[in-house]
Amino acid sequence: MAYEAVTNTGETLAVAETHGWNSxxxxxxxxxQTFGVPWGKAMMWIFLLSDIFIFSCxxxxxxxxxxxxxxxxxxxxxxxxxxxxxQHIPLLLIAIMTFILISSSxxxxxxxxxxxxxDKKKTAALMLATAAFGAAFVGMQAFEWTKxxxxxxxxxxxxxxxxxxxxxxxxxxxxxxxxxxxxGVIYLLVVAKRVITGFYDRKGSYETVEITGLYWHFVDLxxxxxxxxxxxx
Amino acid sequence: xxYVAIADQVQELHDPTTFIRKYIWSQDHKxxxxxxxxxxxxxxxxxxVLSGLMRLQLxxxxxxxxxxxxxxYQFITMHGMIMVIYLLTALFxxxxxxxxxxxxxxxxxxVFPYMNMLSYWIYLLAVLVLVASxxxxxxxxxxxxxxxxxxxxxxxxxxxxxxxxLMLVSLIIFIVAFTxxxxxxxxxxxxxxxxxxxxxxxxxxxxxxxxATDLGLLAFPAxxxxxxxxxxxxxxxxxxxxxxxVSMGEQLDYAGGSPVLFQHLFWFFGHPEVYIVALPAFGIVxxxxxxxxxxxxxxxxxxxxxxxxxxxxxxxxxxxxxYVSGMNPYFGFFFATTTLIIAIPTxxxxxxxxxxxxxxxxxxxxxxxxxxxxxxxxxxGGLTGLxxxxxxxxxxxxxxxxxxxxxxxxxxxxxxxxxFGAIYHWYPKMTGKxxxxxxxxxxxWVTFLGTYFIYLPMHYLGFLGVPRRYFALGNTExxxxxxxxxxxxxxxxxxxxxxxxxxxxYNLISSLFKxxxxxxNPWGATTLEWQTPDTPPTHGNWxxxxxxxxxxxxxxSVPGAEWDFLPQNFPPEGATIDSDGIVRSTDGTPA
Ligand code: HEM
Ligand SMILES: [Cu+2]
Numbered sequence: 001m002a003y004e005a006v007t008n009t010g011e012t013l014a015v016a017e018t019h020g021w022n023s024x025x026x027x028x029x030x031x032x033q034t035f036g037v038p039w040g041k042a043m044m045w046i047f048l049l050s051d052i053f054i055f056s057c058x059x060x061x062x063x064x065x066x067x068x069x070x071x072x073x074x075x076x077x078x079x080x081x082x083x084x085x086x087q088h089i090p091l092l093l094i095a096i097m098t099f100i101l102i103s104s105s106x107x108x109x110x111x112x113x114x115x116x117x118x119d120k121k122k123t124a125a126l127m128l129a130t131a132a133f134g135a136a137f138v139g140m141q142a143f144e145w146t147k148x149x150x151x152x153x154x155x156x157x158x159x160x161x162x163x164x165x166x167x168x169x170x171x172x173x174x175x176x177x178x179x180x181x182x183x184g185v186i187y188l189l190v191v192a193k194r195v196i197t198g199f200y201d202r203k204g205s206y207e208t209v210e211i212t213g214l215y216w217h218f219v220d221l222x223x224x225x226x227x228x229x230x231x232x233x
Numbered sequence: 234x235x236y237v238a239i240a241d242q243v244q245e246l247h248d249p250t251t252f253i254r255k256y257i258w259s260q261d262h263k264x265x266x267x268x269x270x271x272x273x274x275x276x277x278x279x280x281x282v283l284s285g286l287m288r289l290q291l292x293x294x295x296x297x298x299x300x301x302x303x304x305x306y307q308f309i310t311m312h313g314m315i316m317v318i319y320l321l322t323a324l325f326x327x328x329x330x331x332x333x334x335x336x337x338x339x340x341x342x343x344v345f346p347y348m349n350m351l352s353y354w355i356y357l358l359a360v361l362v363l364v365a366s367x368x369x370x371x372x373x374x375x376x377x378x379x380x381x382x383x384x385x386x387x388x389x390x391x392x393x394x395x396x397x398x399l400m401l402v403s404l405i406i407f408i409v410a411f412t413x414x415x416x417x418x419x420x421x422x423x424x425x426x427x428x429x430x431x432x433x434x435x436x437x438x439x440x441x442x443x444x445a446t447d448l449g450l451l452a453f454p455a456x457x458x459x460x461x462x463x464x465x466x467x468x469x470x471x472x473x474x475x476x477x478x479v480s481m482g483e484q485l486d487y488a489g490g491s492p493v494l495f496q497h498l499f500w501f502f503g504h505p506e507v508y509i510v511a512l513p514a515f516g517i518v519x520x521x522x523x524x525x526x527x528x529x530x531x532x533x534x535x536x537x538x539x540x541x542x543x544x545x546x547x548x549x550x551x552x553x554x555x556y557v558s559g560m561n562p563y564f565g566f567f568f569a570t571t572t573l574i575i576a577i578p579t580x581x582x583x584x585x586x587x588x589x590x591x592x593x594x595x596x597x598x599x600x601x602x603x604x605x606x607x608x609x610x611x612x613x614g615g616l617t618g619l620x621x622x623x624x625x626x627x628x629x630x631x632x633x634x635x636x637x638x639x640x641x642x643x644x645x646x647x648x649x650x651x652x653f654g655a656i657y658h659w660y661p662k663m664t665g666k667x668x669x670x671x672x673x674x675x676x677x678w679v680t681f682l683g684t685y686f687i688y689l690p691m692h693y694l695g696f697l698g699v700p701r702r703y704f705a706l707g708n709t710e711x712x713x714x715x716x717x718x719x720x721x722x723x724x725x726x727x728x729x730x731x732x733x734x735x736x737x738x739y740n741l742i743s744s745l746f747k748x749x750x751x752x753x754n755p756w757g758a759t760t761l762e763w764q765t766p767d768t769p770p771t772h773g774n775w776x777x778x779x780x781x782x783x784x785x786x787x788x789x790s791v792p793g794a795e796w797d798f799l800p801q802n803f804p805p806e807g808a809t810i811d812s813d814g815i816v817r818s819t820d821g822t823p824a
Contacts, residue, residue, distance in 0.1 A: 031431045031782070033424040039344040043420045050412060050450040057458035057501075061494060065473055069489035157470035163489060168471035172461070 044211045048218045055222050058176060059229055062169040074161035076231050079152065080144075094231050097140050098223065101181075104133030105220045112213045115206035120195055123209060127192040130216065134185040141178050145171070170230070177226055180219045187212055260346035261772050262331045265353050267663070269327035272353075276360050277320035278734075283312040285731050292724025294705045302704040303391045306375030309702060310392075311363075313378030314400070317506065318407060319360055321648055325513040326411070326449065327356060329655060330418050330442045332663070336762035337436050339427025339780045339802075341773050343417040352417070355410035359403045366392065366399035374400045377702060379503070382474040382495050386467040389481065398467060401460045408453045408460075415446045427761075429782035433537070434801070436760045436786040437530065440537050441516020444544040445509045451548070452505035459498035466490070496558055500551035507644050508547040512540055514651035515582060518604050520786070521654050522586055524758045525601035526593030527797055529787035531585040539578035539585075546575045556627045565624040572622035576615070583612055594790065594797075598756075599673035603654030606681045607647050614643025617692065632702070635695025638688045646684045653680070653737070660741070661755045665768045666748030672740040676733055683730035690719045754814030759800045760786045764815060 027034055035042055066073055077090035084092070111126035148154040148170070156171050158164040191212045200206045256264060287308050290300045300308075331349070335342050343349045366373035375391030376384060384390050386397055422435070422443045435443075462473040466487075474495040475487035523530040530536060552560065552568040586608055595601065617639040621627045630636065653676070660668050697712055706712060754763040766776040780802040788799035796810045803810070808818050 029431050029433065031429050031434075032426050034432065035423065037424075039420055039424050042424050043344070043416050046419050046450065047412070047416055050416075050454060053451050053454035054457060057455050057498060061458060061462060061473065061498065064494050064497075065489070065491055068491040068494070069472075070477075071489060156465065157472070157486065164472055165489060168465065168469075168473060172465060172471075176461075 038205070038207050040211050041207060041214070044214050048214065051218070055176075055225070058173050059225065062165075062173060063229065065165045065169065066163070069163040069165045071163040073163050074159070074166050076233070079148075079154075079161060080231060091231060093140060093144055094227065097137055097144075098227055100133050100140070101137050101220050101223050104130045104137070105217055107133065108213045108216045112210045115195070115200075115209035118201070118206065120198065120201070123206070124192045124195040127188050127195065127209070127212075131185045131188040131192065134181050134188065134216075138178055138181050138185070141174060141181075145174075173226060173230060177219070177222060180222070184212075184216050184219050187215065258350070260342070260350045262335050262343050262346065262349060263663075263770060265349055266328050266330075266332035268353050269323055269331060269356065272357055272360060273320050273324040273328060274738075276315055276364070277324075279364070280312045280315035280320060281731055281734065283308040283315075285728060287312065288724040288727040290704065292721040303372075303375060305704040306377070306391050306702075307373045307396070310375050310377055310380075310400075311367075311373050315363070316645065317378065317510070318404070319363065321510045321644075321652075322411070322449070322506070323356060324652060325510060325648070326418065326442060326446055327353065327414055329438075329513060329517065330446065331414070332659070333438055333762065334418055334421050334442060335425075336765070336770065336774060337439050337760050337786075338422065338425065338430055339761045339775070339782060340421060340425045341775060341779070344420045344425050345417055348413050349417050352410050352414035355406060355413065359407035359410055362399055362403040362406060366396045366403075369395045369399065371395055376400075379496075379499060380463070381499075382463060382466065382490075382492050383476065383478055383487070386463065386475075387478065387480050387485075398464065401464045401467075404460050405457060405464075408457045411449055411453060415450050418446045419443065419450065427779045427782055430801075433534070434782055434785045437516040437519040437533070437536055437540070438513070438760075439516065440540050441512040441514070441519075444540050445512040448505045448512070448544050448547060449509050452502045452509070454502075455498045456502035459495055459502075462498075463495065493555075493558055493560060496555050497552070500554045501548070503554065504551040505544075505547045508543060510644055510648050512544060514607065514648040515540060517655045518607050518651050519586065519589075520758075520760065521600050521604040521651075521658055522589050523787050523789060524658075524756050525596045525598055525604070526590050527596070527757075527789045528589055528593040529789055531588040531591075532581075533785060533787060535581055536585055539581050542578045543575060546571060546578070550575060553622055553627075556624050557631050562624075569622055569624050573619070576619060576622075579615060583608065583615070599668070599670060599677060600654040600658035600756075602674065602677045602681075603650045603657065606677065607650040607654065609681075610642055610650055610684065611647040614639055614641075614647055618643055630695055632700055633695035634691045634699045634701060637701050638691030638695060641688050641691075642684075646688065650681070653677070656741070658756070659762075660744070661751030661768075662753075662762060662765075663769055664745055664748070665751055666744050667751040667755065668744040668748060669740050672736055676737045676740065679733040680730055683726050683733070686726035687723050687730065690723055694719060752813050754800075757796075757798045757814050759788055759798050761801050764800055764802055 027036070080094055081088055081090040082092045083089075107126045107129045111123050111130060114122040114126060148167075153160050154167040154170070156168050159167045191208055194200060195206075195209065200208060255261075259265065259268075286297075286300060287305060289297055290305055331343070334340075363373075371392050371394040373392050374380070374385065374396035376397060380397070380400070386393055390397075392400075422439060426435075459474075462471075465471045466473055466475055470486055472487045472490035474492050475485075475490040476492060477488040478485045519530050519536060550568055550572045552564055553572045556565050556568075590605075617635070621630060621636065621639060657668060657673055660666070694716060697716060699706065699712060699716060706716070751768070753765065753768040756763075761780055761782065762770070764780055765774055781804070782801045783804050784799060784801055786801055788794075788801075788803075790797050791799055798810075798814075800810070800814075800816050803816050804818075808816050811817055
């Protein structure tokens with residue numbers, strides 16, 4: 001990665017072009033900054049690393065109580081099935097939710113792209129679409145919670161279908177993830193508003209859009225793991 | 234894309250003007266550091282008082298009617314948790330990390346000062362929530378600092394009503410605060426160094442704090458998750474950690490949870506936590522030894538890799554705290570092996586410290602005394618750690634006073650030695666005043682020798698089988714009578730050591746007013762914080778231009794050099810060092 005840096009005494013430092021492992025080495029042995037990215041982006045990556053550990057602990061904790069508990073685990077494809085027009089379809093709602101969330105990653109990626117092209121309108125529109133997908137996801141999750149609580153009688157401390165840890169883990173993990181999605185929606189709305197008002201044009205960089213995108217993709221990716229480990233197992 | 238490093242961009246500095254902006258609601262890393270330091274010290278004093286009360290009970294049982302078993306358990310829990318988390322973690326990372334990272338790297342501040350400020354206020358909230366538990370009905374939790382379920386949340390354990398909840402909530406708040414600060418420290422180290430400051434030129438202090446912060450960002454998640462799960466168990470009646478329990482003749486509503494899962498999560502955090510406290514101490518002590526021995530640190534690269542290796546390995550040893558938990562014995566074999574492997578980089582560090590002193594021009598000033606004291610106490614605690622790391626030796630010793638002696642030596646006294654040394658070392662920079670040397674030396678000798686009088690006998694008590702976390706020994710016939718007299722003498726030493734800390738505080742406060750002006754670089758140290766144009770450094774640290782960095786931090790007694798130290802901003806083309814220890818270019822302007 002070759003770049004030029006202007007020092008505060010005014011000299012221009014040319015940093016040599018390097019490839020492969022050499023570029024890793026030259027990044028790490030550089031002065032001033034290890035990665036050629038803005039501070040906010042570096043910080044978001046580190047935060048996400050920490051957040052990965054949080055979600056891993058939740059999921060590992062859930063898996064280990066699932067193994068430890070003495071009562072049978074409810075059959076998730078039955079619990080999360082829906083009957084529509086007399087048809088009994090397992091995991092229907094979750095499939096739709098997953099589809100929505102993954103689509104929102106697509107619109108987010110496009111928003112980042114248009115951001116770098118300084119296309120204010122399209123960037124903002126795509127971010128709002130992403131936020132709308134996110135809000136739809138949270139809404140459907142609220143619907144799913146209500147259905148479980150009201151119709152199936154699932155409570156954090158017990159349920160009629162089997163091991164009490166089923167409800168405990170379900171509410172804890174999807175709740176924690178849902179909180180992440182909700183935070184992401186708010187984050188998207190704030191950044192989208194700034195895109196519209198031209199804040200990033202004045203700042204000269206649309207990097208914040210990309211940073212928001214990092215967070216959003218991460219939340220999606222985590223959902224894939226929750227989907228696989230909670231609903232499909 | 235042409236990319237101008239942010240350290241090079243012209244920065245606008247909004248100098249705060251009002252008192253509140255400057256000293257209270259401040260975004261300046263130095264003010265935040267001092268706020269962290271004062272809060273941590275205050276709550277640490279509380280923990281010290283609690284330990285004194287415990288010692289009174291142990292040394293002179295049946296004498297103090299105001300200490301009953303319930304209080305004792307509450308004291309022990311609050312003492313342990315405060316010392317480990319709210320004092321040492323907060324002081325090393327929030328205090329020294331905040332103060333030293335930007336200064337030693339030649340930066341103007343942390344990368345996100347506003348978030349840094351929030352980190353302190355949230356930490357203060359965590360402390361207040363914790364202390365509030367003393368004032369609620371039932372008092373603070375008495376579950377032990379490890380908070381093991383099922384007992385932690387069952388009736389019968391002190392503070393099972395509200396105390397445990399406040400403890401868990403306070404920990405969760407603390408983790409939020411730590412994360413905000415920690416992200417700042419790591420990003421600042423990675424992305425905001427001055428020109429010439431490569432990673433391999435950073436002082437070891439920064440390496441230690443940086444690695445410890447990384448550990449914190451990856452280990453606190455486990456504590457967060459176990460805290461959330463335990464809160465749910467307590468509040469909503471879930472059974473993550475709770476098996477079916479009959480408590481006081483009643484079958485409780487819990488069933489099917491796994492108490493051992495909590496232990497795994499807790500120690501996945503808990504062991505790295507030991508190194509969160511130890512690695513900054515390792516880093517700082519290296520700099521103190523090198524500066525006051527006027528010699529370069531022996532094996533700088535090895536020291537860096539040892540810090541990183543210890544940090545990495547600390548994530549794969551956690552179950553050595555669980556040999557007696559009933560987990561699969563093959564696990565014990567694995568974890569004993571990894572534990573002993575950590576001893577290798579650790580031993581390398583100890584050798585290198587010793588070799589740094591070897592033939593050095595040792596100035597036995599107060600910071601140096603504490604640094605050398607650290608080597609002793611750390612080696613001592615480390616050696617007993619080797620005993621406890623082996624399953625077969627640990628089984629009879631675990632939950633005895635041998636363990637209490639071990640962990641106090643290795644993660645209580647040793648890091649505190651560095652805390653004291655570091656405060657004395659940087660006090661002149663932080664205040665512009667010199668502390669009183671004589672009082673400092675009294676503080677050192679009483680503390681250093683006193684801790685040996687306190688903790689050495691504890692190892693022996695452990696061999697005899699004196700159990701840990703006991704309010705009183707009662708009719709334990711296998712224990713000789715000498716146990717009681719030893720306990721009394723430990724208590725007397727502890728009270729002396731505790732009260733001598735008042736001299737330390739007196740010294741710090743009175744020197745603020747009466748201390749001699751220290752000058753910008755009283756120790757003749759090489760790192761950049763000693764080169765600031767003002768002492769104490771003002772907002773923005775460096776005046777108009779950032780210092781450059783041309784060398785590592787250990788150019789002491791360089792052969793052929795005119796001065797016995799060359800600061801990191803001493804340019805290759807030469808310059809002069811004035812009598813204050815500040816580098817000037819040959820025409821007299823600041824370098
Ligand atoms: C003069 C200083 C100190 C004294 C006299 C002291 C005394 C004690 C005593 C009497 C106990 C209870 C042991 C038992 O009954 O089993 C204890 C426990 C403990 N102390 Fe200290 N201590 C001191 C400093 C520290 C420091 C600096 C740390 C920081 C790491 C620390 C960490 C702990 C921990 C983690 C426990 C275990 C708590 C538990 O079992 O839940 N102590 N200390
Ligand atoms: Cu450990």
